[in-house]
Amino acid sequence: MEVRARAPGKIILTGEHAVVHGSTAVASSIDLYTYVYLHFSTPSDDGDLLKLQLKDTALEFSWPVSRIRAAFPESAALLTCTPTSCSVENAKTIAALVEELNIPEAKIGLAAGVSAFLWLYSSIQGFKPATVVVTSELPLGSGLGSSAAFCVALASALLACTDSVSLDLNHQGWRSFEEKDLELVNKWAFEGEKIIHGKPSGIDNTVSAYGNIISFKSGNLTRTKSSMTLKMLITNTKVGRNTKALVAGVGERMLRHPEIMAFVFSAVDSISKELTSVLKSPTPDELSVTEKEEKIEELMEMNQGLLQSMGVSHATIETVLRTTLKYKLASKLTGAGGGGCVLTLLPTLLSGTVVDKVVSELESSGFQCFIAGIGGGGVEINFGVTS
Amino acid sequence: MEVRARAPGKIILTGEHAVVHGSTAVASSIDLYTYVYLHFSTPSDDGDLLKLQLKDTALEFSWPVSRIRAAFPESAALLTCTPTSCSVENAKTIAALVEELNIPEAKIGLAAGVSAFLWLYSSIQGFKPATVVVTSELPLGSGLGSSAAFCVALASALLACTDSVSLDLNHQGWRSFEEKDLELVNKWAFEGEKIIHGKPSGIDNTVSAYGNIISFKSGNLTRTKSSMTLKMLITNTKVGRNTKALVAGVGERMLRHPEIMAFVFSAVDSISKELTSVLKSPTPDELSVTEKEEKIEELMEMNQGLLQSMGVSHATIETVLRTTLKYKLASKLTGAGGGGCVLTLLPTLLSGTVVDKVVSELESSGFQCFIAGIGGGGVEINFGVTS
Numbered sequence: 001m002e003v004r005a006r007a008p009g010k011i012i013l014t015g016e017h018a019v020v021h022g023s024t025a026v027a028s029s030i031d032l033y034t035y036v037y038l039h040f041s042t043p044s045d046d047g048d049l050l051k052l053q054l055k056d057t058a059l060e061f062s063w064p065v066s067r068i069r070a071a072f073p074e075s076a077a078l079l080t081c082t083p084t085s086c087s088v089e090n091a092k093t094i095a096a097l098v099e100e101l102n103i104p105e106a107k108i109g110l111a112a113g114v115s116a117f118l119w120l121y122s123s124i125q126g127f128k129p130a131t132v133v134v135t136s137e138l139p140l141g142s143g144l145g146s147s148a149a150f151c152v153a154l155a156s157a158l159l160a161c162t163d164s165v166s167l168d169l170n171h172q173g174w175r176s177f178e179e180k181d182l183e184l185v186n187k188w189a190f191e192g193e194k195i196i197h198g199k200p201s202g203i204d205n206t207v208s209a210y211g212n213i214i215s216f217k218s219g220n221l222t223r224t225k226s227s228m229t230l231k232m233l234i235t236n237t238k239v240g241r242n243t244k245a246l247v248a249g250v251g252e253r254m255l256r257h258p259e260i261m262a263f264v265f266s267a268v269d270s271i272s273k274e275l276t277s278v279l280k281s282p283t284p285d286e287l288s289v290t291e292k293e294e295k296i297e298e299l300m301e302m303n304q305g306l307l308q309s310m311g312v313s314h315a316t317i318e319t320v321l322r323t324t325l326k327y328k329l330a331s332k333l334t335g336a337g338g339g340g341c342v343l344t345l346l347p348t349l350l351s352g353t354v355v356d357k358v359v360s361e362l363e364s365s366g367f368q369c370f371i372a373g374i375g376g377g378g379v380e381i382n383f384g385v386t387s
Numbered sequence: 388m389e390v391r392a393r394a395p396g397k398i399i400l401t402g403e404h405a406v407v408h409g410s411t412a413v414a415s416s417i418d419l420y421t422y423v424y425l426h427f428s429t430p431s432d433d434g435d436l437l438k439l440q441l442k443d444t445a446l447e448f449s450w451p452v453s454r455i456r457a458a459f460p461e462s463a464a465l466l467t468c469t470p471t472s473c474s475v476e477n478a479k480t481i482a483a484l485v486e487e488l489n490i491p492e493a494k495i496g497l498a499a500g501v502s503a504f505l506w507l508y509s510s511i512q513g514f515k516p517a518t519v520v521v522t523s524e525l526p527l528g529s530g531l532g533s534s535a536a537f538c539v540a541l542a543s544a545l546l547a548c549t550d551s552v553s554l555d556l557n558h559q560g561w562r563s564f565e566e567k568d569l570e571l572v573n574k575w576a577f578e579g580e581k582i583i584h585g586k587p588s589g590i591d592n593t594v595s596a597y598g599n600i601i602s603f604k605s606g607n608l609t610r611t612k613s614s615m616t617l618k619m620l621i622t623n624t625k626v627g628r629n630t631k632a633l634v635a636g637v638g639e640r641m642l643r644h645p646e647i648m649a650f651v652f653s654a655v656d657s658i659s660k661e662l663t664s665v666l667k668s669p670t671p672d673e674l675s676v677t678e679k680e681e682k683i684e685e686l687m688e689m690n691q692g693l694l695q696s697m698g699v700s701h702a703t704i705e706t707v708l709r710t711t712l713k714y715k716l717a718s719k720l721t722g723a724g725g726g727g728c729v730l731t732l733l734p735t736l737l738s739g740t741v742v743d744k745v746v747s748e749l750e751s752s753g754f755q756c757f758i759a760g761i762g763g764g765g766v767e768i769n770f771g772v773t774s
Contacts, residue, residue, distance in 0.1 A: 253685070260657040260689060267650035267696070274644065298640065298698075302647060305696025309654070309689040315712065322705055 002039040003160045006174070007152035007379040008032065009138040010145035010207035011234065011334045011343060011372075014275050014303045017250045017310055018268035021261070024217040026272045026279075027207050028226070030234070030372035034136040034149035038157040041129035051131040052117055057110060061101050065127040071097055072122045079123040080164045083187035086119045086195055094118050094195075109141065116151055116192035124158040124188065132157070139368065142236050143335030148204030151192030152379045155185045160381045167381075174380040185209050185379060211378030215276050217269075226279040226375035228289060230296070231346040233324075233358065235331075236368040237316035239339025246336045250310045264306050271303050279375070293347045297330035300345060304332035312337030319365060320344075327358050346371065389426040390547045393561070394539035394766040395419065396525040397532035397594035398621065398721045398730060398759075401662050401690045404637050404697055405655035408648070411604040413659045413666075414594050415613070417621070417759035421523040421536035425544040428516035438518040439504055444497060448488050452514040458484055459509045466510040467551045470574035473506045473582055481505050481582075496528065503538055503579035511545040511575065519544075526755065529623050530722030535591030538579030539766050542572045547768045554768070561767040572596050572766060598765030602663050604656075613666040613762035615676060617683070618733040620711075620745065622718075623755040624703035626726025633723045637697045651693050658690050666762070680734045684717035687732060691719035699724030706752060707731075714745050733758065 008029040015025025041049070051062040071093045086094070094115045103111055117132070132154070138146035156177070159165050165181040177185060186209040193200040206221055207214050213224040254261040278295050281287065287295070304321070307313060317333045320342040324331045331344040346355060359369045395416040402412025428436070438449040458480045473481065481502045490498055504519070519541070525533040543564070546552050552568040564572060573596040580587040593608055594601050600611040641648040665682050668674065674682070691708070694700060704720045707729040711718045718731040733742060746756045 256682075256685070257657075257661065257689070260654050260661065260686075263650045263654035263657060264689070264693075267647050267654065270644075270647040270650060274647065295643070298643070299647075301698060302644070302651070302696040305692045305694070306651075307692070308695055309692025311685075311688060315709065318705065318709055322702065325702065 001161055002037070002383075003157050004382040004384075005036045005038075005153040005156035005160065005379060006033040006382075007036075007149040007156065007208045008211060008376065009034070009149050009372075010204050011232070011341070011374070012143070013213075013334070013343070013374075014299065014332075015268055015272040016333075016335055016337070017247065017307065017312060018265040019216065020247060020250070021254060021265045022218055023265045023269035024215050024272035024276075025203075026213060026215045026275050027203050028213045028375045029207050029211040029378060030144065030232070030374060031376045032137040032144070032370060032372050034134065034138055034146060034153050036150070036153040036157045037133040038161065039131045039133075040161070041131065048129045050121065050127075050129060052114065053131065053133045054110065054113075055133060055135040057107055059103070059107060059110065061114060063097065065129050067097070068118070068122055069127040078126050080159070080162050081184065083184065083191050084123060085191055090119065091115075091195070112196040113147060113150060116147075116195040117154060119195055120151070120154055120158060120188060120192050124155070124162065137370075139236050141240070142238075143241070143340045144234070145204040145208055147196045148189065148193055148200075148208045151189035151196070152185060152205055152208040155188035155192065156379045156381055159185055159188065160383075169383060171383075173384060174382045176377060176380050182209055182378070207378075209378050211376055213276065213279055213375050215272060224276055224280050227281060228279065228283050228292060230293075230374040231348070232372055232374050233329075233344040233346050233355070234334075234370040234372055235320045235342045235344065235362050236370070237314070237320065237339050237342065238366070238368060239314060239316050241336045241338045241340045243336040246312050246338045250312060253311055261310075264309055268303060268306050271299050271306075275299050289348055293345060297345050297347075300330045300332040300343065307333055307337060314338045316367075317342055320362060320367065323361050323365070324358060327354055329358065388548055389424070389770070390544050391422060391424050391769045391771075392540040392543035392547065392766060393420040393422045393769075394536040394543065394595045395598060395763065396421070396536050396759075397591050398619070398728070398761070399530075400600075400721070400730070400761075401686065401719075402655055402659040403720075403722055403724070404634065404694065404699060405652040406603065407634055407637070408641060408652045409605055410652045410656035411602055411659035411663075412590075413600060413602045413662050414590050415600045415762045416594050416598040416765060417531065417619070417761060418763045419524040419531070419757060419759050421521065421525055421533060421540050423537070423540040423544045424520040425548065426518045426520075427548070428518065435516045437508065437514075437516060439501065440518065440520045441497065441500075442520060442522040444494055446490070446494060446497065448501060450484065452516050454484070455505070455509055456514040465513050467546070467549050468571065470571065470578050471510060472578055477506065478502075478582070499583040500534060500537060503534075503582040504541060506582055507538070507541055507545060507575060507579050510578075511542070511549065524757075526623050528627070529625075530628070530727045531621070532591040532595055534583045535576065535580055535587075535595045538576035538583070539572060539592055539595040542575035542579065543766045543768055546572055546575065547770075556770060558770075560771060561769045563764060563767050569596055569765070594765075596765050598763055600663070600666055600762050602659060611663055611667050614668060615666065615670050615679060617680075617761040618735075619759055619761050620716075620731040620733050620742070621721075621757040621759055622707045622729045622731065622749050623757070624701070624707065624726050624729065625753070625755060626701060626703050628723045628725045628727045630723040633699050633725045637699060640698055648697075651696055655690060655693050658686050658693075662686050676735055680732060684732050684734075687717045687719040687730065694720055694724060701725045703754075704729055707749060707754065710748055710752070711745060714741055716745065
């Protein structure tokens with residue numbers, strides 16, 4: 001038996017940082033995916049191994065399933081239907097298993113993902129020999145939700161091969177889960193995210209599982225279906241961010257200037273609300289697509305100014321802004337700032353020639369560009385043989 | 388009899404644009420001056436002429452005083468003590484006098500200043516033959532209050548030679564007016580400003596007359612004495628601005644996004660209030676000069692972000708911001724934006740070498756740099772022979 005799962009990445013459209021202080025933020029799926037291919041071994045395959053291949057980083061790990069069984073003696077009873085946090089004891093066991101892999105220093109950032117894999121695999125599938133292959137269109141650690149997409153795709157593939165979800169095995173091609181099964185996928189993915197990030201907000205995995213647009217405020221998530229297709233240029237400045245330090249910096253600024261910052265956060269809250277309302281209003285209504293795009297561009301520009309007033313911009317972000325502004329395109333940083341990624345709306349009527357020019361100019365500055373559709377569906381699986 | 392007057396320019400420290408929508412703004416004098424030299428002709432001088440020399444533009448105009456007298460028949464009774472607006476009829480007369488000068492097309496922007504000169508001169512001094520020489524350290528039309536400084540210096544020089552103000556003629560060197568005389572100077576300068584600008588706010592001439600820091604909100608001006616010396620780098624992008632269009636643009640954005648913009652304006656209001664409180668708090672108090680400067684830098688950075696969210700920045704402004712940021716200096720646009728001038732705080736402890744580097748880098752981008760002290764005294768006059 002084999003299955004493929006693909007889970008989308010995410011971007012923060014508006015409200016990053018302000019959300020920490022009670023404002024609404026809006027996140028969206030992007031049609032760049034992480035793919036997980038799961039193939040259970042047959043007796044004819046090479047021994048009783050659990051193999052994990054991370055194609056993008058050319059790393060491959062394998063464990064005899066007996067080794068996994070010995071590590072998790074209490075997992076004989078599968079947890080498939082009851083997403084469970086990795087206990088401190090199990091975390092230690094996993095850490096030991098991962099340490100044995102001798103992951104090269106330059107790729108040690110992947111260790112947390114391997115740990116999440118071991119927890120999800122053993123909890124959902126127990127000790128069956130299998131090969132899991134991971135590929136991704138998402139850059140790692142750039143705020144595009146690559147780890148959540150990995151956890152969602154992995155949980156989906158693992159759950160799809162259990163009786164805990166309802167799937168018509170005769171369906172051809174990519175298909176999504178039923179709502180209740182998506183919930184299970186999302187909960188397991190969140191357990192994986194916790195292993196990778198410690199205290200994730202749960203937004204990334206929720207966007208990756210459900211797709212579309214999600215607004216969130218004070219821990220409450222609201223799913224919204226966008227009535228329009230948006231295309232964004234995502235520019236990865238490739239400058240590593242220290243998210244914790246950036247969040248702390250905004251917090252300190254708030255302590256120094258509580259009144260000013262409260263108004264700044266309120267302005268961001270209003271931007272997120274207005275964005276949601278523009279995105280979900282039916283098209284065509286009184287506003288044409290172009291008018292809506294212009295509204296969204298203005299909201300992005302305003303949010304960017306407010307982020308600058310929080311002190312989280314960066315010289316490379318400003319370079320991207322300047323470059324795109326030359327072509328009259330609106331941009332804003334997305335995520336923590338201080339580097340990371342920048343969003344640029346590509347209006348429907350924008351010519352491909354202009355897009356090519358902007359991209360080539362940004363790439364010549366050393367940045368990495370992606371073009372992505374915004375607000376599409378969430379995770380999907382495919383039992384077909386070809387991907 | 389001869390007299391010199393010098394009146395300072397102004398900058399907006401915080402609150403431009405937002406002030407139009409009810410927020411507080413803070414303006415300050417800068418120690419860059421417009422000088423007016425007034426010398427009454429004696430019978431031995433060349434005829435009965437009123438001469439105006441604009442040294443910086445190498446323009447010189449003159450009128451036989453008989454021509455002026457014929458133009459303003461009702462001005463036999465001098466208006467010296469009762470600042471009076473130029474009537475529509477007098478404006479027509481002045482327009483005719485100015486048209487006769489055949490000012491070169493490239494310098495036609497000076498016509499309004501010449502008109503103001505004719506109105507102030509004839510109203511305060513009547514028809515005495517004299518030579519008036521104007522020089523200025525302020526760039527024209529760049530938001531540094533050059534026209535107000537001209538009107539204030541001119542009104543001061545003209546009034547200093549009347550009995551309407553109380554001055555000890557034996558005092559040597561530069562000296563200021565008494566409070567009630569400053570009020571008269573300021574009112575006359577405002578009449579000149581009205582001829583030049585139509586509907587000026589009165590802030591520029593008030594800052595130029597009184598100096599120091601002035602905060603203004605909904606038409607109310609509050610004078611504040613700064614307890615600290617601040618030094619600013621003023622970078623003139625030399626990009627001409629269309630102030631009316633920029634103000635209108637912000638107004639339209641407010642109509643499109645009333646809630647967001649109301650928060651943005653409130654944030655700016657809080658910035659202006661906090662700035663005033665930092666500037667007037669005694670030094671040394673609990674905050675050292677360096678701590679105060681850091682606060683001011685943060686307030687400037689936040690205000691700049693908010694101005695960007697109003698949509699009034701400009702590529703050249705961003706270039707200045709980027710350049711100064713490289714040296715960890717905080718900057719913001721000042722005035723209308725869309726070009727114009729950018730302020731950069733030069734902290735007390737900043738080395739001259741760094742200042743030289745920043746200035747030379749900015750100048751090599753084609754900008755014009757000024758270094759100015761902030762918040763010094765207002766207009767002064769000098770009856771000494773040498774300037």
